[in-house]
Amino acid sequence: MTTPLRLGIAGLGTVGAGVVKIVQRRANLLAMRSGRPVVITAVSARTRDKDRGVRLGDYAWEDDPVALAKRGDVDLFVELMGGSDGPAKAATEAAIAAGKDVVTANKAMLAIHGQHLASAAEAADATLRFEAAVAGGIPVIKALIEGLAGNEVTRVMGVMNGTCNYILTRMEHGHLGYDEVFKEAHELGYLEADPTLDVGGIDAGHKLALLASIAFGTEVDFAGMEIEGIERISIEDIEQARDMGFRIKLLGVAQLTGRGLEQRMSPCLVPADSPLGQLEAATNMVVLEGDAVGQVVLRGAGAGEGPTASAVMSDVMDIARGSRISTFGQPAGSLSKPAPAKTAAPAPFYLRMALQDKPGALAKVATVLGKAGVSIDRMRQYQHSHQPTAPVLIVTHKTTREALDKALAGIDGTGVVDGHPVAIRIEEV
């Protein structure tokens, strides 16, 4: 019980430095809780000479993370470099090949190579865990794999990109356009080097793919996900959705239905008074639904030094305590091949269009909707003094995307609407 658990940490950015701080400052607490000392023996990063605000002098230094992963004095390889391929993947594979356990915060690597890495870890009798890869400090992987272990999971949802939620709520509160707030977020350093990862929904999509694999016992299938970013969300839609009792979120939804595995990361309307609707700024939220437990909602910081390091340490402490759980909650070989649903479950939709001020214009739109089988739940036409068109908002009853697309094409054909109507799914949360 008193053999120390020896960590080798590759990547000393914000999160890496945060992990080093916890291991140093909370040594007694960690040993008390896990029954054994948790120590760092070696570290690796791109640049050695850089002040990271932590003492590193006691640890061996490796320029090459692969060399770090293979060291005889490292029991647990902590991968905090990022990137789906390259050094992160090479070092993770090397650690597993050497029979070492691995803890990683790397959502991109697992979303693409999760099945391969989980299988390799099992073959080597090593443990591979990734709590920090999804929703930062929220212990959601643990809640889903372990807390809901007695449930058939029915649906998983989440707002898991803090930057997107910051942009959407900032637009609303500041009555600002997307481009303006995007620029502001960029200046505040909230965006990834490639901002498409954030605002294009890819980062959040990686996270959802990992949750879906655990929830439904399927191989990770990032390629099978429907992804749409927030770039086309306008302040008009945010404000008019709010008027009708909704807020717009970049929402991930995964569910397994008779039509197959549905994985969507896209802007959705959710009721303003629901927990998801009430989520402000960069906070993350994950909603887990199981047949026994009902709905469990988890909320917390989705990024940042402390929260992400806390999640890394959760995995480290599990391994120190001797827990050996499969990467995706069941043996990698038992995960089934996902059969992606061709179409999403029916849902109500929000529509906004610029209706020309002509007699019978609204009747034409209503007729087209009716012919496509799309029925109207609520409709509002706004005042349009001095404008040639009037904004018309429609909330439909539940409909399929096919019927809706048919209706939208029909509306384009009426000639009474300027431009194309905006259509956003309303998720029942």
Add this chain to the structure above:
Amino acid sequence: MTTPLRLGIAGLGTVGAGVVKIVQRRANLLAMRSGRPVVITAVSARTRDKDRGVRLGDYAWEDDPVALAKRGDVDLFVELMGGSDGPAKAATEAAIAAGKDVVTANKAMLAIHGQHLASAAEAADATLRFEAAVAGGIPVIKALIEGLAGNEVTRVMGVMNGTCNYILTRMEHGHLGYDEVFKEAHELGYLEADPTLDVGGIDAGHKLALLASIAFGTEVDFAGMEIEGIERISIEDIEQARDMGFRIKLLGVAQLTGRGLEQRMSPCLVPADSPLGQLEAATNMVVLEGDAVGQVVLRGAGAGEGPTASAVMSDVMDIARGSRISTFGQPAGSLSKPAPAKTAAPAPFYLRMALQDKPGALAKVATVLGKAGVSIDRMRQYQHSHQPTAPVLIVTHKTTREALDKALAGIDGTGVVDGHPVAIRIEEV
């Protein structure tokens, strides 16, 4: 890996029947996830002949739960009888003495005998877990012990009695008095046989004592908790608090400060737009705060067959997977003796009083507050046509309970207030 985990279940009420259903219906899923079959070999309850909606014919029957706990064909004893002493405690002790693991939903037993039982389990090399004892289906014990294992926990808060939250929110939405809603809750079967356990804050207090032990590494100290129920909360306070931007919750707060361990279960005002303030009906919420992770909020069903059985199965599956974590997150012998704080941390307070319609009345109250060192943040005096007194509401700045009590005594002495002022703590969440 294919040796089955054999459960003996004592107590076949709602939760017990729920656990039997999951084990029967989800046999394949449980075996896939844990790597071994999870089976029931024997059961026990007070009455044998009763339709519980589940097949029990395949299991051995024991009238005596102690005999069940000692059976050679039981690996894991599942205690779902309830009651702090009596058969539940005797059977738990018997199971531990026989070296068996125990999973229990019994908050009362652990709040009183937790230290003794955790020590006994450790001495016998047995595992004793209790996820279902706190906040039903929410995996909060797991989140706190494992998810936040790298954190120094700074504060734990929770709304953990669904019945009390139902009563408080029903009073507000129905504009109803406490007695009326209490009667309604009773008729709906929402109250324990002894309703004081619910409305007196004892049930929620048991839960908070368990969370505090884990959070601060101290022996469970239910006796050291300050407990106040919701019996004296009036519809006037609920509505006037709401007017000032607050809602009243039966809130548990535990924190370790320089003054010692503070454990309070009492009605508090919280901001109406905070996650705790937005909590409706019987839903539970727990807020965990750690030095690294910041604030994590968990929300879900706090009671009921499915949610509670889900939590029991979380512990069962952990044990099936080979996890062996100390009952309170660290060895029982390493838990320190709690030093209860003599006074609660300073806080703002909400005061409501019936001020007589006399010249200088308000000045007298303000003078008394000032002399006691209690300063006023906000004040409202309401219209009082045809009434000899006017309702006056005050929100104070942060103050100690001692200063406040001095001020309240002073107000009584002015002779310008009818009855005693109501004073409710405002918790900064």
